[in-house]
Amino acid sequence: MRMAPFSCAILYYFMPVIPSTNIRRRIERTRPPQIKRDLSIDEFYRKRNKVIVIRGVGGLGDCLMHRMMFEDFKLLSPDVELHFGCPQIYHDAVKDHPFIDRVLSIEDYNRQEYLASYVTTTACGRYEMKQAPFSGLHRSDIWAQHCGVALTKHDMHIQLTEEEKQEGRRLIEEQRDRPGPSVLIAPISAMHNKDLLDRQLMGLAKGLHERGCYVFGLHTKPIYPFLQNDIPTISGVNLRQWLGIIDQSDYVISVDSATFHAAGGMRKPLVGIFTFADGEVYGRYFDFFLVQRHRNLDPEWTCGPCYNWGTCPKTKGNPKPCLTEITAEDILQRVDLMFKKWPT
Numbered sequence: 145m146r147m148a149p150f151s152c153a154i155l156y157y158f159m160p161v162i163p164s165t166n167i168r169r170r171i172e173r174t175r176p177p178q179i180k181r182d183l184s185i186d187e188f189y190r191k192r193n194k195v196i197v198i199r200g201v202g203g204l205g206d207c208l209m210h211r212m213m214f215e216d217f218k219l220l221s222p223d224v225e226l227h228f229g230c231p232q233i234y235h236d237a238v239k240d241h242p243f244i245d246r247v248l249s250i251e252d253y254n255r256q257e258y259l260a261s262y263v264t265t266t267a268c269g270r271y272e273m274k275q276a277p278f279s280g281l282h283r284s285d286i287w288a289q290h291c292g293v294a295l296t297k298h299d300m301h302i303q304l305t306e307e308e309k310q311e312g313r314r315l316i317e318e319q320r321d322r323p324g325p326s327v328l329i330a331p332i333s334a335m336h337n338k339d340l341l342d343r344q345l346m347g348l349a350k351g352l353h354e355r356g357c358y359v360f361g362l363h364t365k366p367i368y369p370f371l372q373n374d375i376p377t378i379s380g381v382n383l384r385q386w387l388g389i390i391d392q393s394d395y396v397i398s399v400d401s402a403t404f405h406a407a408g409g410m411r412k413p414l415v416g417i418f419t420f421a422d423g424e425v426y427g428r429y430f431d432f433f434l435v436q437r438h439r440n441l442d443p444e445w446t447c448g449p450c451y452n453w454g455t456c457p458k459t460k461g462n463p464k465p466c467l468t469e470i471t472a473e474d475i476l477q478r479v480d481l482m483f484k485k486w487p488t
Contacts, residue, residue, distance in 0.1 A: 188259075190257075191257065191258060191259040192259055193223050193224050193225050193259075194224075194225045194227070194257065194258045194259060195217075195221075195224050195225070195226055195227070195258060195259070195260045195261070195262075196226075196227040196228070196229055196248070196253060196255070196258045196260075196261045196262070197210070197213070197214075197217075197226075197227070197228050197229070197261075197262050197264060197287075197291065198228075198229040198230075198250065198253070198255075198261060198262065198263045198264065198265065199228070199229065199230040199231075199250075199264050199265060200229075200230075200231075200250050200263065200265040201231065201265055202231060202233075202234060202334075203334050203402065204234055204237060204334075204383075204402035205334075205401060205402040205404070205405045206268075206283065207230050207234040207237055207238055208237060208238075208300060208402060208405045208406055208409060209282075209283045209284050209287075209405055210228065210230070210238070210264070210284070210287065211238060211241055211300040211301060211302070211409065212284035212295065212297070212298045212299065212300055212409075212429070213284055213287060213288050213291070213293070213295060214226060214228070214241060214243040214244055214301075215243050215297045215299055215301065216288065216293055216294075216295045216296055216297050217243065217291075217293060218243040219297075220293065225245045225246075226243065226244055226245050227244070227245060227246045227247070227248055227253070227258075228241075228244050228246075228247050228248070229247075229248045229249070229250050229252075229253045230247070230249075230250060231249070231250055232249045232250075232251075234383075235247050235249070236382065236383035236384050237383050237387070240301075240302065240303045240304075241301055241303075242301055242303065243301065262290060262291040264287040264290055264291070267286055267287055267290040268283050268286050268287065271286045272286075272451055273451070276450065276451035276452070277422075277448070277449060277450045277451055277452075279422060279425060279451060280425060281425070282298075282425055282426070282428045282429065283426070284298060284429075298429040299409075300409030300410075302387065302391075302406070302409050302410055304384075304387060304388055304391055308384055308385075308387070308388040308391075309388055309391055309392060310388075311384075311385055311388050312385065312387070312388025312389040312390070312391055312392035313388075313392040315378055315381065315385060315388070315389055316360065316378070316389060316392055316393065319360050319376035319377075319378060320358055320360075320376070321358065321374075321375075321376055322353075322358050323356075323358065324356045324357045324358045325356075325357055325358065325394040325395060325488040326357075326358050326360065326392075326393050326394045326395070327352050327357045327358065327359050327360075327393070327394065327395045327396075327397060328360060328361075328362050328389065328390065328393040328395065328396045328397070328398075328403070328407075329345070329348065329349070329359060329360070329361050329362070329397045329398070330361070330362050330363065330396070330397070330398035330399060330401055330403035330404070331344075331345045331361065331363075331367065331398075331399060332363050332367065332399070332401070333399050333400055333401040334401065334402075335400075335453065336462065337419070337420075337453065337462050337463065337464060337467065338399050338400050338401070338418075338419050338420075338421075338467070339399060340399060340417065341463065341467070341468065342369045343472070344470060344471070344472050344475065345367075345369050345370075346369055346373065346472075347471070347472025347473070347476075348397070348472045348475050348476065348479075349370070349373075349375055350472075351472060351473075351476040351479070352476075352479070355479075355480075355483070357395075359375060359376075360375070360376040360377060360378060361375065361376070361377035361378070361379075362377070362378050362379075362386070362389060362390075362403060363377065363379050364379060364380070365379050365380075366379050367379075386406075387406060387410075390403060390406050390407050390410060390412065391410055391412070393407075393412065394413070394488055395412070395413045395414075395415075395479075395482060395483075395486070396412045396413065396414050396415070397414075397415045397417070397475070397479065398414070398415070398416060398417065399416075399417045399418075399419075400416070400417070400418050400419065400421055400423070400426065404416045404426075404427070405426075407430075407432075408427060408429070408430030408431075408432060409430075411430075411431065413482050413485070413486035414430060414431075414432035414433070414482070415432065415433045415434075415435060415475065415478045415479055415482050416430075416432050416433070416434055416435065417435040417436070417470065417475060418434065418435070418436040418438075418449065419436070419437075419448075419449070419464060419466040419467045419470075420448060420449055420450055420451060420452055420453055420456075420464060420466055421449055421451060421453070422438070422449040422451070423435075423436045423438070423449070424436075424438065424440065432482075433478040433479075433481050433482050434478070435470060435474055435475050435478050436449065436466070436470075437465070437466045437469055437470065447465070447466075448466045449466065450466075
């Protein structure tokens with residue numbers, strides 16, 4: 145059964161937050177008398193169809209996964225004016241969504257202007273840490289349930305113009321150093337303990353070259369192992385160019401990063417490389433090949449994915465066994481399956 149998202153919005157608007165007994169007593173001693181009043185008819189009319197979803201922090205991958213929510217919101221309440229608040233630096237990654245009426249910076253919105261507002265910032269962290277190591281819900285479903293909605297679509301609706309696609313193609317081709325299908329590798333995540341190790345990255349590049357592919361890296365900065373070995377890297381582009389590059393690549397290989405989510409949302413031929421977070425969950429709505437030491441794929445692997453991103457009982461260093469025990473050959477095996485399923 146689908147949950148109605150906004151049917152109880154007025155109740156939520158007036159529902160008080162009840163602090164603990166000691167805090168409540170302290171507040172009651174210090175606060176001035178409050179005058180209780182209801183919404184005026186004018187205020188209710190102005191706010192009645194305005195709803196905002198607020199993501200107070202990054203990262204980019206989370207903002208992309210938020211895109212999966214808004215079609216269902218509009219289907220449930222077509223007349224709602226739906227706003228999305230997120231950090232300004234991510235606006236270009238969500239501004240083209242056909243079901244978001246307005247994108248706002250988290251510094252610019254006023255929650256008092258909305259009859260219903262939903263803050264998703266910490267919902268995933270609470271759920272995943274509570275449920276780990278068996279955190280079974282995709283992040284878009286966690287956020288949607290926080291807003292009272294059960295998703296059915298999970299479509300990111302990434303919409304690039306023809307000019308943006310042509311720009312992505314131009315950026316790819318101006319780096320080309322050999323013939324063959326273009327393979328984008330995104331080996332670096334915002335969390336460094338997800339990054340591919342040098343031996344994994346260079347072994348992957350070597351295997352792709354042997355398979356007749358044009359390989360290039362994509363990151364915000366130059367990728368050092370590729371720089372040292374004269375392998376092209378595209379860096380320093382804006383978000384719309386970044387999306388265009390992903391869209392125009394023939395194949396994408398990515399660690400658990402925003403590039404993985406963007407490629408999955410665009411339905412690109414994709415290999416995803418995961419470590420301590422569950423790739424089967426994070427990639428649930430994508431058609432891709434997973435590389436991961438995973439309890440469901442290897443009965444002898446009993447420790448993961450564990451979601452234990454901060455520490456690991458098996459190592460004191462930053463690299464974890466779920467990363468270090470992946471080989472370039474493991475990745476290339478999934479690459480071969482990708483090539484077979486989606487031939488150029």
